[in-house]
Amino acid sequence: MDEPNGSIRLGSENFDLPVILGTEGERALDTRTLRAKSGFITYDEGYGNTGSCQSSITFINGEEGILRHRGYSIEDLAAGSSFVETAYLVIYGELPGKERLHGFTEAIRSKAAVHASMNHHFEGFPIGAHPMAVLSSMLNSLGAYYPQMTTNNREQDLAHLDETAALLISKVRTIAAMTYRMQKGLPFVFPLEKEYTEEFLHMMFSKPHIEYVDECGAAKALDLFLMLHADHEQNCSTSTVRMVASGGANLFASVSAGVSALWGPSHGGANMAVIQMLEEIHASGDDGTRFIEAAKNREARLMGFGHRVYKNYDPRARILGKSAESVLDRIGIDDPLLDIAKRLERAALEDEFFISRNLYPNVDFYSGIILKAIGIPVEMFTVMFAIGRMPGWIANWKEIAENTKSRIHRPRQIYTGHTLRDYVPVEKR
Numbered sequence: 001m002d003e004p005n006g007s008i009r010l011g012s013e014n015f016d017l018p019v020i021l022g023t024e025g026e027r028a029l030d031t032r033t034l035r036a037k038s039g040f041i042t043y044d045e046g047y048g049n050t051g052s053c054q055s056s057i058t059f060i061n062g063e064e065g066i067l068r069h070r071g072y073s074i075e076d077l078a079a080g081s082s083f084v085e086t087a088y089l090v091i092y093g094e095l096p097g098k099e100r101l102h103g104f105t106e107a108i109r110s111k112a113a114v115h116a117s118m119n120h121h122f123e124g125f126p127i128g129a130h131p132m133a134v135l136s137s138m139l140n141s142l143g144a145y146y147p148q149m150t151t152n153n154r155e156q157d158l159a160h161l162d163e164t165a166a167l168l169i170s171k172v173r174t175i176a177a178m179t180y181r182m183q184k185g186l187p188f189v190f191p192l193e194k195e196y197t198e199e200f201l202h203m204m205f206s207k208p209h210i211e212y213v214d215e216c217g218a219a220k221a222l223d224l225f226l227m228l229h230a231d232h233e234q235n236c237s238t239s240t241v242r243m244v245a246s247g248g249a250n251l252f253a254s255v256s257a258g259v260s261a262l263w264g265p266s267h268g269g270a271n272m273a274v275i276q277m278l279e280e281i282h283a284s285g286d287d288g289t290r291f292i293e294a295a296k297n298r299e300a301r302l303m304g305f306g307h308r309v310y311k312n313y314d315p316r317a318r319i320l321g322k323s324a325e326s327v328l329d330r331i332g333i334d335d336p337l338l339d340i341a342k343r344l345e346r347a348a349l350e351d352e353f354f355i356s357r358n359l360y361p362n363v364d365f366y367s368g369i370i371l372k373a374i375g376i377p378v379e380m381f382t383v384m385f386a387i388g389r390m391p392g393w394i395a396n397w398k399e400i401a402e403n404t405k406s407r408i409h410r411p412r413q414i415y416t417g418h419t420l421r422d423y424v425p426v427e428k429r
């Protein structure tokens with residue numbers, strides 16, 4: 001959908017550039033030919049105003065707080081869909097009919113077990129290794145067991161995509177559970193071909209002789225958490241997946257890079273940071289007031305608040321905020337951290353500092369409270385995010401791989417280092 005009606009003035013010269021229109025009315029000036037025509041590149045450190053691709057997976061309107069996957073609102077999906085169905089939608093573009101959903105569910109269900117020799121990889125990690133380091137390494141290692149899916153030949157890797165997608169969505173959960181058990185010194189538990197989140201909870205918490213029983217709807221709460229993380233357009237980790245994919249790398253290598261990108265506290269690591277922040281506030285006896293002041297004085301960051309794209313309430317935070325209350329009610333936990341979170345939210349939403357900067361709760365603000373309530377340890381929180389984001393990474397890899405015109409991603413830079421200087425041998429330095 002191109003409209004050749006853009007132009008840019010540099011000095012005394014005008015350069016005509018096409019405008020690209022999205023289906024929701026977003027507009028971009030297509031600067032791909034600007035350097036060739038003018039010698040200028042565009043500069044946008046942090047890519048706050050740069051479209052890196054055209055994509056039909058997810059639409060976000062940050063000003064209005066809208067999130068849709070393939071045209072379906074996140075609120076409708078949260079009310080009626082499941083993680084596995086949403087994963088199918090995100091990857092394949094349409095809601096599956098009964099048969100397709102059954103086939104996809106079965107493919108995921110049947111692929112939960114990992115090759116027995118992968119246990120040796122786990123033994124190689126020290127106790128205390130960060131679960132995100134383990135997950136990233138293990139996803140890449142997993143690819144080594146499937147040479148037919150890791151050819152780095154687009155056509156061949158795409159020919160196996162259905163199998164690879166189901167396998168990754170399934171096994172990421174097994175690797176996560178195995179990581180947790182390794183850290184605890186517990187024996188691994190074999191999957192039993194249960195529903196997606198039930199299987200995960202079983203692999204996490206069953207004992208060799210006693211099967212985990214979900215008495216409080218933990219599987220349902222986890223399903224909602226995962227679904228709300230399924231995709232979020234060109235965030236840091238998804239852009240990383242696309243970047244790696246653009247060089248022709250296979251899906252395992254690309255999602256492994258995505259996990260590394262997700263790890264940071266400004267991105268997926270924020271869900272851990274939120275709970276740590278709430279615990280510190282609680283331990284210090286603060287009701288949140290002192291912390292808000294510290295955030296305003298830039299001595300602290302209110303984790304779980306603010307977003308590069310949302311300048312309004314993150315719709316996922318709204319859904320998770322409500323869910324956190326009902327999960328805690330069902331489990332019968334009275335978590336003081338939820339009260340602190342609610343107080344922080346109220347205080348921030350009424351404070352000029354946060355209002356003027358459009359800082360609202362993001363997806364991570366309440367998600368940790370839910371994960372904590374269902375027994376997931378804090379150090380596994382970002383891994384839970386990665387399990388949820390797997391469909392989005394797969395869908396974005398697929399979009400790159402299927403686009404025969406896609407080029408390797410290779411941004412330019414403005415060089416600010418030394419100009420040419422003479423080499424000085426070491427004895428003269």
Ligand code: ACO
Pocket residue numbers: 235265266267268270295296300301302303304305306307308309357359362363364
């Ligand atoms: N607490 C206090 N002040 C904040 C916060 C916050 N959480 N977030 C932004 N600000 C302030 C900044 O200090 C800055 O103020 P200034 O203009 O007076 O200097 C202004 O708001 C803009 O902030 P930036 O950091 O420039 O915004 P950016 O878009 O680069 O960052 C980010 C977005 C990284 C999410 C940021 O809001 C943040 O660090 N939030 C806390 C971490 C977090 O929750 N991350 C999860 C994001 S969602 C996700 O990835 C799943």
